[in-house]
Amino acid sequence: MLTVKVASVAKHFNRRPVFADVSFEVRAGEVFGIVGRNGSGKSTLLKIIAGVLTPSRGSVAYELDGVAVPPELLFRSIGFVAPYLMLFDEFSAAENIRLFAGVRGIPCPDSAASALLERVGLPTDREDPVRAFSSGMKQRLKLAFAILHRPPVLLFDEPISNLDSDGVATVHAIIREQRERGCVIIATNDQSDIAQCDRVQAVSSGA
Amino acid sequence: MNTTDVMRSIIAILGKDVRSELRTRYAVNALLMFVVVTLSVILFSLAGETVARSVHAGLLWVVMFFAAMSGLARSFVAEEERGTTLTLQLLATPVSVYIGKLLFNTALTLLLNSFIVLLFLLFIPDFTPAQPGLFWTVVLLGGVAVSSATTIIAAIIARANTKGTLFPVLSFPILLPLLMSGISATKIAMEEQAWTSAWADLQLLGSYIVVVVTASILLFEHVWKD
Ligand SMILES: Nc1ncnc2c1ncn2[C@@H]1O[C@H](COP(=O)(O)OP(=O)(O)OP(=O)(O)O)[C@@H](O)[C@H]1O
Ligand SMILES: [Mg+2]
Numbered sequence: 268m269l270t271v272k273v274a275s276v277a278k279h280f281n282r283r284p285v286f287a288d289v290s291f292e293v294r295a296g297e298v299f300g301i302v303g304r305n306g307s308g309k310s311t312l313l314k315i316i317a318g319v320l321t322p323s324r325g326s327v328a329y330e331l332d333g334v335a336v337p338p339e340l341l342f343r344s345i346g347f348v349a350p351y352l353m354l355f356d357e358f359s360a361a362e363n364i365r366l367f368a369g370v371r372g373i374p375c376p377d378s379a380a381s382a383l384l385e386r387v388g389l390p391t392d393r394e395d396p397v398r399a400f401s402s403g404m405k406q407r408l409k410l411a412f413a414i415l416h417r418p419p420v421l422l423f424d425e426p427i428s429n430l431d432s433d434g435v436a437t438v439h440a441i442i443r444e445q446r447e448r449g450c451v452i453i454a455t456n457d458q459s460d461i462a463q464c465d466r467v468q469a470v471s472s473g474a
Numbered sequence: 475m476n477t478t479d480v481m482r483s484i485i486a487i488l489g490k491d492v493r494s495e496l497r498t499r500y501a502v503n504a505l506l507m508f509v510v511v512t513l514s515v516i517l518f519s520l521a522g523e524t525v526a527r528s529v530h531a532g533l534l535w536v537v538m539f540f541a542a543m544s545g546l547a548r549s550f551v552a553e554e555e556r557g558t559t560l561t562l563q564l565l566a567t568p569v570s571v572y573i574g575k576l577l578f579n580t581a582l583t584l585l586l587n588s589f590i591v592l593l594f595l596l597f598i599p600d601f602t603p604a605q606p607g608l609f610w611t612v613v614l615l616g617g618v619a620v621s622s623a624t625t626i627i628a629a630i631i632a633r634a635n636t637k638g639t640l641f642p643v644l645s646f647p648i649l650l651p652l653l654m655s656g657i658s659a660t661k662i663a664m665e666e667q668a669w670t671s672a673w674a675d676l677q678l679l680g681s682y683i684v685v686v687v688t689a690s691i692l693l694f695e696h697v698w699k700d
Contacts, residue, residue: 314700317564318699319560319563319564319699319700320699320700321699321700339567339568339695340567342563342564342565342566342567345564347564349560351557351560352557352560352561352564353556353557353558353560353561354558354561355490355494355558355561356556357494357497357498358493358494358497366486366490367565369482369483369485369486369489369490370483370486370487370490370565370566370570371483371565371566372478372479372482372483372486412561
């Protein structure tokens with residue numbers, strides 16, 4: 268059983284507060300939504316949860332079967348999708364996937380790479396670099412980046428941006444399947460994303 | 475997280491940088507241009523005259539050092555510019571990223587230094603090290619030292635908001651001991667002095683590498699995370 272505990276987290280950049288005192292707990296099987304206006308700090312909060320940004324106050328803790336996950340190993344338990352996440356542009360989609368798997372130390376035969384590409388609705392035979400991909404195709408590859416290592420926690424920042432209806436369906440299917448493996452935290456203002464959530468919390472400056 | 479996992483991800487990160495470099499020639503082109511231009515300047519100003527061997531040592535280090543400076547800073551800056559820092563943060567531990575980059579920079583520096591020495595041997599009149607064995611030892615050891623220093627400096631610069639200006643300010647005091655012992659040992663190798671007179675410099679270069687890499691591993695985690 269996995270739990271993500273966000274306790275009294277506050278963040279300010281150069282003394283300018285973004286949000287104050289955000290607390291919640293997300294348990295395995297849950298889909299949790301973070302909503303809020305543009306600039307309210309949804310992405311900032313998600314980065315803090317992912318452990319790539321240090322909170323100004325408060326803490327984020329991960330517990331797997333009652334045991335705390337050490338911060339330096341968090342990257343293994345997290346799958347992250349965001350508009351500001353960049354892929355390795357000069358490589359093809361399949362090369363990117365093999366690279367992610369390689370760095371994570373996961374064996375990735377060609378069949379596995381192809382299966383993952385198919386899962387996110389990308390052609391398996393395109394050899395041109397990701398630089399040449401459309402925004403929606405890049406978004407699909409980011410999904411592959413997030414689910415490749417089957418992490419217990421998915422952190423999705425605007426996961427359906429640039430996707431067509433088929434892509435949106437894929438994202439929502441991934442979210443539903445994740446309930447069996449762990450939890451999902453989505454930062455979004457999209458109604459169809461919010462419909463996937465069991466609980467929703469709003470962030471706002473001064474909240 | 476066991477050692478094999480760390481080794482695997484280091485090798486994967488190194489492999490990514492090598493393939494990326496082969497494809498984009500991001501660093502290599504700039505480095506080669508730099509070497510060719512500086513060497514031409516040196517050749518013009520020498521105008522066929524021969525200079526003292528100790529001056530040769532200085533000239534060689536000027537080219538090796540500034541070539542490394544102009545190219546190596548790119549390793550982390552490139553990730554930052556392309557926005558892939560977050561991607562790497564989500565893929566591996568800071569130590570794996572640091573060592574992967576260090577190995578890449580070291581390989582690049584060693585190749586580059588060998589190329590520079592080759593050009594010196596071919597084009598600079600009377601550039602003949604009296605002790606080739608010692609000479610190459612210094613060039614290679616010096617290359618590793620330069621890359622270990624520039625790797626961590628590049629990481630700091632890339633993550634700071636003041637990219638350009640900080641580099642020379644930050645790097646000079648860190649690089650001073652390396653430059654002094656490197657140049658001194660190269661001089662000894664150029665002239666017909668005994669191997670043993672360079673021993674202190676070689677030891678200094680060796681310990682410099684150990685100290686800088688150890689400090690970098692401790693420091694890198696803080697540099698790497700926001
Ligand atoms: N690195 C940074 N340095 C300074 N300020 C920052 C930084 N990152 C974010 N901010 C500020 O923090 C606030 C929240 O930004 P954030 O990106 O988290 O908002 P958001 O809720 O995700 O907005 P959107 O809905 O547009 O995606 C903004 O005012 C932004 O300018
Ligand atoms: Mg956002």
